[in-house]
Amino acid sequence: MNRDEVLSRLKALLSLAPVPVSYFTRCQIAAVLVIIHYNYANPHILLTKRSSSLKHHSGEMSFPGGRYSKNDKSLYSTAIRETKEEVGLTIKEKDIIGNLNIVKTLTSNYTIVPYVTLQDKIPKPKILVNEVERVVDVSLLDVLKTMSIDTDHYHLSIKEVYKFTYHREVIWGATARILKQLHDCLCISS
Numbered sequence: 001m002n003r004d005e006v007l008s009r010l011k012a013l014l015s016l017a018p019v020p021v022s023y024f025t026r027c028q029i030a031a032v033l034v035i036i037h038y039n040y041a042n043p044h045i046l047l048t049k050r051s052s053s054l055k056h057h058s059g060e061m062s063f064p065g066g067r068y069s070k071n072d073k074s075l076y077s078t079a080i081r082e083t084k085e086e087v088g089l090t091i092k093e094k095d096i097i098g099n100l101n102i103v104k105t106l107t108s109n110y111t112i113v114p115y116v117t118l119q120d121k122i123p124k125p126k127i128l129v130n131e132v133e134r135v136v137d138v139s140l141l142d143v144l145k146t147m148s149i150d151t152d153h154y155h156l157s158i159k160e161v162y163k164f165t166y167h168r169e170v171i172w173g174a175t176a177r178i179l180k181q182l183h184d185c186l187c188i189s190s
Contacts, residue, residue, distance in 0.1 A: 001042070001043060001141060001186065003038055003043070003118065003120070006036065006043055006118065006186065007097070007118055009185050009186055009187070010097065010098070010116060010118070010185060010186075011097070011098070012185070013100065013181065013184075013185040014097060014098025014099060014100065014116060015098055015099050015100075015101075016098045018074060018075075018076075019075050019099060019102070019113050021068060021074075021075060024111055027104070027109050027110065027111045028067060028068075028108070028109055028110045028111070029067070029068040029075065029078075029110070029111055029113075030065060030066055030067050030068060030078070030110045030111070030112045030113070031065050031066075031068060031075040031076065031078040031079035031082070031112065031113045031114075031115060032062065032063035032064060032065030032066075032079055032082075032112055032113075032114050032115070032178070033063060033064050033065055033079040033080065033082075033083045033091060033096075033114075033115050033116075033117060034063055034100070034114050034115065034116045034117070034178065034182070035063075035064070035083070035089070035091070035117055035119060035122065036116065036117070036118045036119070036140060037118075037119040037120070037121065037122045038119070038120050038121065039121050039122060039137075040139075042139055042140070042141060043139075043140040043141065044137050044138060044139055044140055045063075045137075045138050045140045045143070046063070046064060046087065046089075046122075046125060046135060046136070046137055046138075047061050047062065047063060047135075047136045047138055047166075047171070047175070048061070048062055048063070048064055048086060048087065048132045048133075048134070048135055048136065049061055049132070049133045049134045049135075049136060049169070050062055050131060050132065050133065060172075060173065060175070061136065061166075061169050061170075061171040061175055062174075062175050063114065063175060063178065064079075064082060064083040064086045064087050064089075065078070065079050065082045065083065065086075065112070065114075066078070066082035066085075066086070066131075067082075067110075069081075075113045075115075076093065076096050076099070076113075076115050077093070079096075079113075079115045080092075080093065080096075084128075085128060085129055086127070086128060086129055086131060086132050087125035087126065087127065087128065087132065087135055088123075088125055088126040088127075088128050089122060089123065089125055091117050091119075095117045095119065096115050096116065096117050097116050097117060097118055098115070098116055099113055099114060099115045099116065100114040100115075100116060100178060100181045100182075101114075101181060102114075103174045103177045103178055104174065105173060105174045106173055106174075107173075110174070112174050112178075114178045114181075125137075136166065136169070138166050140182070140186075141186075142166075143164050143165075143166050143171070143179070144164070144179065144182060144183045144186065146164045146165045146166070147162055147163075147164055147179070147180065147183050148162065148163060148164075149161070149162060149163075150162050150163035150172050150176065152170075152172070161176070161177075162176045162177070162179075162180050163176050164176055164179050
């Protein structure tokens with residue numbers, strides 16, 4: 001799937017309206033960056049494997065990003081800042097093409113706004129903080145084809161839970177719900 005086709009399909013799904021921080025009450029706010037890139041012939045996305053020493057979501061696969069800080073001028077600024085801190089990539093505000101639907105974590109009371117950027121090429125990411133165990137560069141279409149119902153992480157507040165796999169890594173929770181949005185948008189058959 002070429003860049004123009006991915007962009008065309010994503011534009012139908014993405015919101016361009018800013019998500020105000022004041023929209024959120026009684027939860028912790030975070031923003032992540034879904035980096036779709038074309039360093040290779042097919043689209044890839046960057047995921048991180050979180051450090052096993054973290055208090056929340058340790059050892060899980062996630063998108064680069066993190067908690068909103070009052071010093072951030074917006075939630076997309078949070079995603080940009082956290083991406084730079086975690087994997088050393090500089091993404092500019094003009095590079096964000098919109099945001100996907102908000103997702104909530106099942107266990108830590110975070111509400112996450114996923115922002116999307118589509119890049120022709122990115123430099124090799126490098127881990128810059130102890131929050132990240134490793135960076136995983138994943139073929140987007142290949143990982144989307146692995147979607148299945150997640151019976152291991154069922155939760156009463158969410159009717160349908162999914163998981164994706166990449167090699168031996170299981171991608172579940174909020175990250176999987178973000179991937180599910182991409183799956184549905186890009187019309188990938190499982």
